[in-house]
Amino acid sequence: MESKVLTMLVPMATEGLKVTLGVFALTLIMSLPLAIVVAKLRMSKNKIISKITGIYIYIMRGTPLLLQLMFIFFGYYRVPLIGYPFSRGQAIVIAFVLNYTAYFAEIFRGGINSIDIGQHEASLVLGLSKTHTFMKIILPQVIKNVMPSIGNEVITLVKDTSLVYILGSSDILKAARSVSNVYAAFSPYIYIGLVYLVIIAILTKVLDKIENRYDYYR
Amino acid sequence: MVLTVENLSKSFGKSMVFHDISFSVNKGEIVCIRGKSGEGKTTLLRCLTSLETPDKGSIKINNMYLCREENSQIKYAQKGELQAIRQEIGLVFQDFNLFPHMSVMENLMEAPVFLKNDSPDNIRKRALELLKSLELEGKEDSYPFQLSGGQQQRVAIARACMLNPSVLCFDEPTSALDEQTRGQISKIIRYLSSEGISIIIVTHDNAFADEIAQRIITMKDGKITIQEQ
Numbered sequence: 479m480e481s482k483v484l485t486m487l488v489p490m491a492t493e494g495l496k497v498t499l500g501v502f503a504l505t506l507i508m509s510l511p512l513a514i515v516v517a518k519l520r521m522s523k524n525k526i527i528s529k530i531t532g533i534y535i536y537i538m539r540g541t542p543l544l545l546q547l548m549f550i551f552f553g554y555y556r557v558p559l560i561g562y563p564f565s566r567g568q569a570i571v572i573a574f575v576l577n578y579t580a581y582f583a584e585i586f587r588g589g590i591n592s593i594d595i596g597q598h599e600a601s602l603v604l605g606l607s608k609t610h611t612f613m614k615i616i617l618p619q620v621i622k623n624v625m626p627s628i629g630n631e632v633i634t635l636v637k638d639t640s641l642v643y644i645l646g647s648s649d650i651l652k653a654a655r656s657v658s659n660v661y662a663a664f665s666p667y668i669y670i671g672l673v674y675l676v677i678i679a680i681l682t683k684v685l686d687k688i689e690n691r692y693d694y695y696r
Numbered sequence: 697m698v699l700t701v702e703n704l705s706k707s708f709g710k711s712m713v714f715h716d717i718s719f720s721v722n723k724g725e726i727v728c729i730r731g732k733s734g735e736g737k738t739t740l741l742r743c744l745t746s747l748e749t750p751d752k753g754s755i756k757i758n759n760m761y762l763c764r765e766e767n768s769q770i771k772y773a774q775k776g777e778l779q780a781i782r783q784e785i786g787l788v789f790q791d792f793n794l795f796p797h798m799s800v801m802e803n804l805m806e807a808p809v810f811l812k813n814d815s816p817d818n819i820r821k822r823a824l825e826l827l828k829s830l831e832l833e834g835k836e837d838s839y840p841f842q843l844s845g846g847q848q849q850r851v852a853i854a855r856a857c858m859l860n861p862s863v864l865c866f867d868e869p870t871s872a873l874d875e876q877t878r879g880q881i882s883k884i885i886r887y888l889s890s891e892g893i894s895i896i897i898v899t900h901d902n903a904f905a906d907e908i909a910q911r912i913i914t915m916k917d918g919k920i921t922i923q924e925q
Contacts (some may be wrong), residue, residue: 596791599789601748604782605807614806695797
């Protein structure tokens, strides 16, 4: 029985892993840089820009990701300016990126605010430009400060990828459910639980490494 | 005159910080501005270093105007000019504001390399010379947190000197120092002045002002009350 379960689960889970890791990687690669831009817009002196960004963050953090996935895939025609339906993959990536950008942006905003005003003033007196000051003086210090919070979100993201089932995409959890249904067995869920734990263990190591890289100064 | 300040005034909202301040500084002169906390000394220094914009009056540094009165309207220097003026006047902050994620050498090289004042090799050479003259030899790869308060202050001085300023301002330079390092900072300030750099020191430390200043300006209630040689 157990060997039958595994024979069915392994190929399905391998395919599902591609979806899980794909959504995870694409979301991270796109939302992290975007979040820095959104954080800057949120902190803009222009009240309209800051307000609009604030509303975007409010909506993304105020509604479930599951709802956002459904809205972008099924409810596209309700969104102005978008005239064509998104493919399943597009909808998934857009929803995840929009959602995670909002969370990351708030983390970055806190990080940017935590940098002493003296760092900006010293840069100004030395004649550094605003862009150079942000990229070379402020941002490296922000990254060190926000790494623990970013790490938390990154780990949540891995588990959130299981929400793609709502649009009919097959990730590793969906693979477990399918096999469980066929053999009326619970063990596929245990195996997939272990897969999540392995992914999180690797990520934790990587995140620790990155945090340690910033340990050279205080 | 390296620096001339005329009829300078500054208010934050309705509260006046200082009013109608005029003074000038000669090449290599050491001038102390003293007064109690809240008399507007630091704000004056921040106006000189373009961290604040005054409401009235003029500031002239080496024939360039940071701000001036024109038809009773104040006019500030434009971007390009401002960049040039900023290189003429340096500031050593009270808490130094070194970049904590950069080594001493990187702290020193950041601005001149960005401003393309010279080739990176020459900038590096100049940084090493400065570190040597400020008794920081061998510290170029250290990070600010690895240095003592006095050493950090000297790095901040070196960083400001990297742009070859005509005027160097100090905000409360003795506030974080013990007796011994205080002696050291006096020595360094005298050395910089002998190199032709004009020094403006804002302090409420009367003993230090008496010891180092060639001229003392006393501020009270936002006005200059005494100028003594």
